[in-house]
Amino acid sequence: MATVTITHTPKDGTLLDGSRKGDGVFDVVRHHGFRSFRSLGMLGIPRSRDKDADTWRINRAKAALEEAGHTVTVEIDNDDERSFSEAEAERVERAGDRAERFEDYADNASRSSTARLDAAHKRSERFEFGQPILVGHHSEGRARRDAAYIDNNMRKGIADGERAGHWQDRAETAAKYEEFRNNPQRTLRRLEKLRADLRYHERQGNERQMRRLREEIAHWEAVVAKAKDDGVKLWGPDDFAPGDFAVVLGSWHQVARVNPKTLSIAWNLRLAPKQVMSLEDATFDGGRVGTFTVDYTKVRARCPEKAMAAFRAEGKVPGTRAAGEASAKYPAEDIRREQAEAKKNAPKTPKKRSDPKIPKRVQVECELSASEATLTWLNGNSQPHPAHTPETITAPEGEKYHQATWSRNLMKQVGELLAERGYALSGEWKPRQGWATVAAIVPAPAKDGEPKQEELS
Template identity: 50%
Template structure:
């Protein structure tokens, strides 16, 4: 490996030294490139190969300049240094880069914020750019991130902006729909009811044009009406984002999954995982510790949401709340509890029909089902339920 000179230090690592071949299998760069001395660093500066430079010179062309690809968990993967019409977008589009109104003049990988860098995609995009004559600087910083609370607040604000935008789109489409329908009615009002087209008469062509205009406006009115319904539906979905994310039952299920992910990460850190992580490798250990910190922060955030819901009257059910013979309410139906488990209750199979399902009324050959505590909506004692059933039966009999 040859180290000839150095470039200025990158913002999170030391100076980058020139490398001519002999890359590690993880880097897989070819030709002339630069990297920092940190063994876990993925940053690099790729330059066109001497062969490509000679080819460009023979064609009377010059190297095209420098493109910078950066990634932080706070901002995602961004590509800067490109201008409209320079061909960069066409090169990196197959590698998931796109453009948007929120970042004018910058290309980015969608949904890359708050996530680990997709190094494979970044590397392939950089190699494609260098093959086209560009120098490429790769700057990956996995430690710069925003808190989960900040990310969640940003998602809520974006959802509110989408709701407002789609409301406006829906209103505009509805207005256009009514305009087209009104125009069709206006034209139709000028035609006597039941009047056919008089073939051969001097009014034939005008009548045909009126018919075409009525048909065209009605079709446009229907299309714009469907568009208005579509945007209204999207506005409603965006407007309910906050309520959807903070639904207590859904949040409890999310916490359960996050805690399982946290246990998996800890097993990998302990060297007992089976997912190819090596806790003795500096890059692997750093990433696993990042994941652990992020998961702990997210679990804490959602537990705060549940605590607030409990303060507002929401009940978090557990095995301490149920006993065999009680009834649990799930999706509008009461089921008799046959067994109390650590995370669920066992009940007669949910394919039994009716507002109340008991073990005597199990019509599915004794088949059972388990209902997680985080999906239950109520509890009633067995004696109280049987009194209610008896009273209802007596009332029906007297009637």
């Protein structure tokens, strides 16, 4: 039986030392997340670095090893850490190593593909004029072997070509790792999540996690600051005014609202994708404007409303350079100031207030197969109106309301009663608790010579 030690530090991760090939340790711990690290010559848990110990896995692995007769010692030190900058630098270095390794794989596969295809092509030159296989002729055997040789090399050559493309794609991805990680827009989104995690751990009082998160946040904030110093434009609420146009996912969208963290842009799925989507394009029947909320990190350019109108009058769609020049000419701050001044000087229309004496809704309550129903007049707060007493509606002789409030004859009687009182339905019936249903009402238009409902109240 083996004597092994399971150690964990955030700096090195979770490792198992003391095991040798064939001692049966790996067969036990492999079911608990341990894998072989050939570069270290040890067993360990993948992706366990820069984290606290996964005690659930470690303790289960320890119990399983002891049950199998092995001697196990566990050593955990969650305070032995490396800095986040060191960890990030190592990740970038390993990505570079992967890129070189995958490039070699791609080159080998490409050479193999070329060699096999060339061999197949060279052998096929014997049949370039379409010589068929002569069945029964002394050349039949060789011709069939050549056909199989050509087929085999063609298939393997194509497969090697696909494999070369696969490794080339992975090499390009690994080579762009640092660029991907340090992308300022992506970094800003990452910072939002990290700050939320930090607030959570501050509430929990987890000092170790708070320390790690503050260090990581400081690292990424430095990345964003460097991007700004290098001239990268990071958009924010100060850069936009309602009515401006913003490039989102390759199209211009007019801004409906400017929010602290997002933009509400014009959106109409029926017209998407469209080069320029205005608020007019996103206005549906009834005046409702369709909008979509996007993060500022998804914005790539800004164009003021006046400039966009001029471009569209000429039948043009501005590029980012022309839009940038127009944006500098019409700063968002000046536009917001003009909009605030125009709103301040606009004549104020008196707010229309409804008469509290007039009921705003009616409630009809009726049980299944009942012969009577109760109609209650409600005010704006959906409470019984004090100036209107409930009314009883009686079914015609010999009939009942078999479908409760959904009975056709009951709804007909309700409509007649409302018309008699000078009201009309303005919305759909909505069920309430029990056997009741409610609908909004408005004063019916008065006919010529008849007083309005407000005058009768």
